[in-house]
Amino acid sequence: MTWEAKPTGKRGRQPIYSDAAIKPCLTMKVLFGMALRQTTGFVESLLRLSGLGWSVPDFSTLSRRQKSLAVNIPYRGSEGPLHLLIPSRDITA
Incomplete structure (x- = not known):
């Protein structure tokens, strides 16, 4: 699983986060019944506790991407x- 999205090759702004990074965030949102801003904070806390220095998708990114990703x-x-x-062996930086 890669956290950052690969370039699409199309014109315009490229996505920052891969679908594999957005789906766990949306899954936690649905499971725990959180709002998008709460989900962002929760994921940020999880990444900090696990020692990963990855950036977290903001709530507006989650909002846009949840329209096209089914959880x-x-x-x-x-x-x-x-x-x-969440298996950590599949996570790559």
């Missing part, structure tokens, strides 16, 4: 807490 979380009725795991 599907299948509902499984559960009595216990929900544990979210």
Whole structure:
């Protein structure tokens, strides 16, 4: 998984963040029922705690990109807490 987007080769401003970077942010937004600004702060805290110096997509970027990215979380009725795991071996700087 790469955090920064690759150049598209088209004219105009290039995207900064890849879809693989936006989707986890939107997934956390849906799972925890947060607003976009809260999601940005939450992801920033997670990256800081993990020691990664990556920049975080701002709320307006998340807002624009959520229109084209679908976040599907299948509902499984559960009595216990929900544990979210993000594998770190697939993350590259």
